[in-house]
Amino acid sequence: MSLGDPAGIGPEIAAKAWAARDAHRLPPFFVVGDCRSLEAVWNGPIERIADPAEAAALFPRALPLMQVEDAGAIVPGEPNLAGARCALDSLEYAVGLARSGAAAGVVTGPVAKAQLYDIGFSHPGQTEFIAERCGVAAENVAMMLAGPTLRTVPVTIHVALADVPALLTTELIVARARVTERGLQRDFGIAAPRLAIAGLNPHAGENGAIGREELEVVMPAVAQLRAEGMDIEGPLAADTMFHPRARARYDAALCLYHDQALIPIKTLHFDEGVNLTLGLPIVRAAPDHGTAFGLAGRDRADPGAFVAAIGLAGHCAEHRARAA
Amino acid sequence: MSLGDPAGIGPEIAAKAWAARDAHRLPPFFVVGDCRSLEAVWNGPIERIADPAEAAALFPRALPLMQVEDAGAIVPGEPNLAGARCALDSLEYAVGLARSGAAAGVVTGPVAKAQLYDIGFSHPGQTEFIAERCGVAAENVAMMLAGPTLRTVPVTIHVALADVPALLTTELIVARARVTERGLQRDFGIAAPRLAIAGLNPHAGENGAIGREELEVVMPAVAQLRAEGMDIEGPLAADTMFHPRARARYDAALCLYHDQALIPIKTLHFDEGVNLTLGLPIVRAAPDHGTAFGLAGRDRADPGAFVAAIGLAGHCAEHRARAA
Numbered sequence: 059m060s061l062g063d064p065a066g067i068g069p070e071i072a073a074k075a076w077a078a079r080d081a082h083r084l085p086p087f088f089v090v091g092d093c094r095s096l097e098a099v100w101n102g103p104i105e106r107i108a109d110p111a112e113a114a115a116l117f118p119r120a121l122p123l124m125q126v127e128d129a130g131a132i133v134p135g136e137p138n139l140a141g142a143r144c145a146l147d148s149l150e151y152a153v154g155l156a157r158s159g160a161a162a163g164v165v166t167g168p169v170a171k172a173q174l175y176d177i178g179f180s181h182p183g184q185t186e187f188i189a190e191r192c193g194v195a196a197e198n199v200a201m202m203l204a205g206p207t208l209r210t211v212p213v214t215i216h217v218a219l220a221d222v223p224a225l226l227t228t229e230l231i232v233a234r235a236r237v238t239e240r241g242l243q244r245d246f247g248i249a250a251p252r253l254a255i256a257g258l259n260p261h262a263g264e265n266g267a268i269g270r271e272e273l274e275v276v277m278p279a280v281a282q283l284r285a286e287g288m289d290i291e292g293p294l295a296a297d298t299m300f301h302p303r304a305r306a307r308y309d310a311a312l313c314l315y316h317d318q319a320l321i322p323i324k325t326l327h328f329d330e331g332v333n334l335t336l337g338l339p340i341v342r343a344a345p346d347h348g349t350a351f352g353l354a355g356r357d358r359a360d361p362g363a364f365v366a367a368i369g370l371a372g373h374c375a376e377h378r379a380r381a382a
Numbered sequence: 383m384s385l386g387d388p389a390g391i392g393p394e395i396a397a398k399a400w401a402a403r404d405a406h407r408l409p410p411f412f413v414v415g416d417c418r419s420l421e422a423v424w425n426g427p428i429e430r431i432a433d434p435a436e437a438a439a440l441f442p443r444a445l446p447l448m449q450v451e452d453a454g455a456i457v458p459g460e461p462n463l464a465g466a467r468c469a470l471d472s473l474e475y476a477v478g479l480a481r482s483g484a485a486a487g488v489v490t491g492p493v494a495k496a497q498l499y500d501i502g503f504s505h506p507g508q509t510e511f512i513a514e515r516c517g518v519a520a521e522n523v524a525m526m527l528a529g530p531t532l533r534t535v536p537v538t539i540h541v542a543l544a545d546v547p548a549l550l551t552t553e554l555i556v557a558r559a560r561v562t563e564r565g566l567q568r569d570f571g572i573a574a575p576r577l578a579i580a581g582l583n584p585h586a587g588e589n590g591a592i593g594r595e596e597l598e599v600v601m602p603a604v605a606q607l608r609a610e611g612m613d614i615e616g617p618l619a620a621d622t623m624f625h626p627r628a629r630a631r632y633d634a635a636l637c638l639y640h641d642q643a644l645i646p647i648k649t650l651h652f653d654e655g656v657n658l659t660l661g662l663p664i665v666r667a668a669p670d671h672g673t674a675f676g677l678a679g680r681d682r683a684d685p686g687a688f689v690a691a692i693g694l695a696g697h698c699a700e701h702r703a704r705a706a
Contacts (some may be wrong), residue, residue: 218583218593224543259542260640269542297644299653316584317642320621322649328625 060148061091062167064129066349067139067359073100076121078131082365085372088113088122090152092129092144094274099355105339111162134355142173153191156340162375163341165367168349171239185335192338199337200237205327209310222315231279241336242309245374254308255292258319262295329362343371384476385415386491386497387469388453389461390673397424398685400445406689409696412437412446414476415469416453423679434484452630460677461625466497477515486699487665489691492673509659516662523661524561529651533634536643546639555603565660566621566633569698578632579616586619653686656694667695
């Protein structure tokens with residue numbers, strides 16, 4: 059687990075997750091970051107390690123830590139450039155350990171993008187950085203939001219809503235669907251995944267009466283994927299595909315834009331949503347929230363999403379190990 | 383209650399709602415439509431009435447019915463033009479009774495728009511027809527989706543997603559917000575309603591980084607409404623405003639497009655969502671589903687949404703009567 063920005067809530071939720079390891083039956087994990095960022099917000103036991111192999115034995119009695127170059131003075135809630143460097147070091151080191159197989163996967167703590175950009179970070183986010191380090195083109199990864207009763211994958215992500223219709227292509231939908239199907243097989247052990255895809259317009263366009271993207275873009279993608287043998291249903295009316303009976307019919311819902319994927323998952327699973335990156339050679343999960351600088355250092359951060367991310371990363375790693 | 387299309391599930395769910403009147407403590411209601419559409423799917427007691435004043439006394443032992451011109455032969459699941467005429471007669475008669483004060487409000491059963499258009503109906507839907515009959519401009523009504531823990535109001539409704547950004551104006555948002563505030567006061571008895579409004583873009587645009595509609599259209603509307611004294615918060619990130627703690631902070635959420643409003647309500651309250659028309663001189667509610675011709679005549683329709691609509695219409699009518 060990379061601790062993320064040392065002045066954010068990453069260190070606190072990592073410590074709280076370790077403290078709750080038994081209640082949640084978490085797999086052994088270690089953190090990569092600056093020890094002082096933990097000590098600033100927590101007085102529990104920390105053990106420095108030099109090799110990931112030491113972590114499992116220490117884990118029952120202390121939070122194992124791999125120290126990166128220190129972040130200088132740390133004031134929770136007050137991000138600075140040294141902290142951004144520390145966050146980037148932690149991320150890079152943690153990803154390297156997962157790549158090498160020394161760690162079974164990586165859970166990334168929240169970072170402050172503005173500060174990362176100021177130190178020369180040139181990727182839109184941690185995900186794109188990790189994809190590059192893994193040698194995977196950003197188009198070939200997908201972001202999955204996973205909760206206990208729903209998994210969604212947005213086809214487009216951090217773009218203005220007005221730009222979504224033009225960005226949606228049959229090729230992009232096909233690519234995201236393939237990554238999603240493969241991810242469900244590899245990371246969730248679902249042999250024959252069932253996908254559903256949302257329409258873009260109200261009532262999925264009512265056969266062209268309220269927008270034509272379903273007819274011109276989504277349906278050709280579904281036809282192509284079905285011809286390849288994929289079990290995919292849609293385009294479905296987005297408003298009627300997330301109630302309990304509808305959710306039971308698919309393993310993941312492909313959504314066409316950010317809020318279409320994020321509204322249902324966060325409405326249902328706000329404190330336990332996990333952001334999983336599909337399409338990578340490594341398991342990568344992240345809690346679905348930010349640095350929350352306003353909360354940092356006040357012992358009020360909820361570790362729920364981080365606990366869920368560690369748990370899910372562990373399950374995914376097990377599925378991959380079993381298949382290997 | 384207008385029965386809607388006689389070949390749809392309207393008659394069946396009306397009958398089932400009456401049968402469940404005690405369990406749900408429903409207020410007395412009567413149906414307006416063709417008796418044969420009920421008899422085709424139900425063998426419970428029906429009593430014809432000539433005046434709404436007779437309904438309350440009969441209600442405990444039979445479903446009171448005001449007969450409109452009959453619909454000809456009725457085959458559940460097979461809509462036709464005579465049925466569309468019957469549905470329109472029922473709607474018109476029911477609205478007239480509510481307008482005159484003979485009924486405390488109207489709950490409308492689902493109609494088949496294609497058949498209505500074929501008989502010359504020129505409104506986009508029942509709501510616009512009712513608004514016209516009530517002498518209210520369509521711009522001055524708003525559709526509220528109401529469930530037990532969430533109420534949402536879409537600013538734009540049945541338009542293609544690509545058209546939403548251009549249709550959103552500060553004036554339209556202000557108008558919808560005013561109707562919503564007034565509706566919460568008049569129909570829900572909330573003296574000082576708290577509104578929230580969603581942003582259009584991911585993360586509500588991140589201060590202009592992902593789309594500028596929040597800055598240019600939504601924030602000016604919020605500023606104007608606050609200057610008028612309205613308690614309105616936003617624009618909020620749409621994905622984080624519908625979880626339980628977030629919902630507790632407002633009485634209704636103003637959403638900018640159909641699925642932004644409908645996804646959360648139907649995810650949470652699929653079988654109990656009520657479509658309430660705000661801004662009318664009468665109480666008007668509708669179950670949030672269609673004619674479901676495929677289900678008609680098979681005794682499988684769930685009356686949950688209809689029961690919820692009758693219950694809510696009753697509560698709204700009480701609030702209005704108390705204030706009058």
